[in-house]
Amino acid sequence: MKEKEVLVKVEGLSKKFCKDLKTSLWYGVKDLFTNVRGNKNVRLLRDKEFWAVKDINFELRRGECLGLIGHNGAGKSTLLKILNGLINPDAGKVTIKGRVGALIELGAGFNPILSGRENIYNNGAVLGFTKKEIDSKVEEIIDFSEIREFIDMPVQNYSSGMKVRLGFAVAAQMEPDVLIIDEVLAVGDLGFVLKCFKTIDTILPNTAMVFVSHSMPMISRICSQVILMEHGKTQFQGKDVGKAIDLYYSLFLTNETSNVVFTDNSIELKEASLENIKCENGIYKINWGDSVNLKCTIKNYSLKKMPFISFAIYDKEQRAVAEIIPINQIPKDIIPNTEIDLHFELKNLNLSKGVYNITLNASETYAISTYFKIHKAITLKVEQDLQIWTPFLIDSELKQTI
């Protein structure tokens, strides 16, 4: 198959910033003079300077989407701003072919005192479209943004979501060859985000896209390759998106301690454990597909009937990924001021690789009249060779070939 053309080429891209404004201004003045004579020290750091972006290299073809991930301050937005020509790099080279549509900072690229409609014309002109061409697209853009009612209002009075709607509508509907999107998409409501994904799916085959996000589901949804940045540098680069996401998650290992989020003081969880499972630093290690026995010791202070126990499993992003409801529980009589041991079998945990927390909930009946709720009653790590980041890996086998 013939490879599509390279639309973005980035070679040895670096950008340094200064931590102190006064020093930065002084360096700026000095650089003005040295640059005239050819500054050979651009690759060296001076006092109080640091590399916000250091030696980044990649090539992006039409139809490919590069995801940029990393901690706050890793250098992702700075890299996007260099790509979009908003700031100059200190070293390296960017080569871009074709029209660039960009949605970088909220409201960036808009003139706040002009109306939404006027801004559409301004942005279109910057992208190289004639007035006639913009005329033919403006209705489509307004329809897409779903803010027709406010399109003649100054952009400075728009809500964050409205700015993103207009920004994405302009960037995407202008048929860019290269589309650069920063985290801002997250500001849109769910309806708009879903619409953006649909548009991205439609335009991606003809576009090279660079996408920054802290949402790993979004990254895995649209990116064909990923750069994981750490303090300006590439920590991982490649097409194994699952591996990149796994590495990203491992940057944020936290101390897992349980916390009671609700109690009416009628009962208390004394202890929770996974029986016969190795536990290191409070984290139980199991393998994908294992069945485990969960033991809870509950101190009953005042209940006369056995509470209904259920569990919820949360992933690293604190998304609830599963509910565990032991159905065969009977509200039998219990005696106040005694301890009760409970054993539950959790069958075939098909959770994929990663760290999960289990919340315990005790209530009168399932999810009604809660007595006690504790987060991170158990923390477990599922080990597995495959680099899979989605919450489940479902067992499957091929039954028939034609």
Ligand SMILES: Nc1ncnc2c1ncn2[C@@H]1O[C@H](COP(=O)(O)OP(=O)(O)OP(=O)(O)O)[C@@H](O)[C@H]1O
């Ligand atoms: N104009 C500037 N002057 C000085 N330092 C800057 C400037 N712009 C960015 N920085 C610094 O560069 C580093 C990288 O910032 P950048 O905004 O690129 O990070 P990021 O990865 O996009 O972070 P986030 O996930 O928080 O959006 C940060 O330490 C930031 O403080």
